[in-house]
Amino acid sequence: MWKQPPRADRSEAAAKRVRPSLEPALRAKGLRWGAPVFIRIFKEEKELELWVDDGKVFKHFKTWPICKYSGKLGPKLKEGDQQAPEGFYFVPRSRMNPRSRFHLSFNLGYPNTYDRAHKRTGSALMVHGNCVSIGCYAMTNARIEEIYSLCDAAQINGQRFFRVHCFPFRMTEANMKRHAQSKWIEEWYNLKQGYDWFEKSKRPPNVTVSTRRYLFGKTQ
Numbered sequence: 001m002w003k004q005p006p007r008a009d010r011s012e013a014a015a016k017r018v019r020p021s022l023e024p025a026l027r028a029k030g031l032r033w034g035a036p037v038f039i040r041i042f043k044e045e046k047e048l049e050l051w052v053d054d055g056k057v058f059k060h061f062k063t064w065p066i067c068k069y070s071g072k073l074g075p076k077l078k079e080g081d082q083q084a085p086e087g088f089y090f091v092p093r094s095r096m097n098p099r100s101r102f103h104l105s106f107n108l109g110y111p112n113t114y115d116r117a118h119k120r121t122g123s124a125l126m127v128h129g130n131c132v133s134i135g136c137y138a139m140t141n142a143r144i145e146e147i148y149s150l151c152d153a154a155q156i157n158g159q160r161f162f163r164v165h166c167f168p169f170r171m172t173e174a175n176m177k178r179h180a181q182s183k184w185i186e187e188w189y190n191l192k193q194g195y196d197w198f199e200k201s202k203r204p205p206n207v208t209v210s211t212r213r214y215l216f217g218k219t220q
Contacts, residue, residue: 011098011152014145019153022146030054031061034157037150038204041066041127041137043073043084044169048127048137050150057202064147067131068138073168074184076110079121082135085110086168088194088207088214092161096152103129103141104148108164113209127164137166163204171195190214 023033029052036053046066051058071083085108095107105128111120126136129144139147151162168184169175171192179185190213197205197216205216 009098010104011096011148014104015149015152018146018149022150026052026061029059029061031059033150034153036159037154037162038198039127039147039151039162039164040198041164041166042170043069043086043167044175048139048147050147051202052150058198058204059202061150062146064139064143066137067140067143068133070133070135073179073182075120075187076115076122076125076135077120079123081122084133084135084137084166085115085122085125086166086191087112087114088191089164089166090161091151091164093155096148096155097126098148098152100126100128101130102126102132102136102138104144105129105136106148106151108166114212114214117209117212163207165194165198165204167191167195 019033026033031052031054038051038058040049047063048066049063050061052061069084075087076083076085089108089110089112091106091109095109097105105126108125110122110125122135127139128136129139129141131138131140154162168188176192194205194207194214194216203219206219208215
């Protein structure tokens, strides 16, 4: 008997699994399925946050523990160094991969303009499932299904891309003082400007690069 082959695209099945529990949780916070999303990642805390736009500001929806990331605090410098990136990235529809060998994934777009200005190299740096990492941020399959489905729904509903901001740690003054002797402290203060922008406005900034530094401005 002929059997329909299994779908290579897992995103639809994942959304059917997670949407029934996520929608009520969104509504409880005054949010809706398919609204624009924003992600922050913190290495030291091993956490991924997802925020959802309520029309005025982005509200925190959920935080998931990161199952695994490789490397240590500090930026990715070159292909093969097994470092997870730090910086400001964005994910259009073209970087979503529902057929990933790591269950579901989205590509962060490393190297970005800043990374290239610093002559940093690397490729295929992702957030994905399967809990294995050689430079990516890896989640469990159950967690990536929730994260991917929320991002996918936002793009289906018209969000052209979602921003992903990757930090070495939560960039509080106390943490900056604790890491003051790091060789990356000057770069981290530049990252902190973007962190502080969102902390104050609850809207992610528009990010550009000039003279090998990130600059931040209001999004249109």
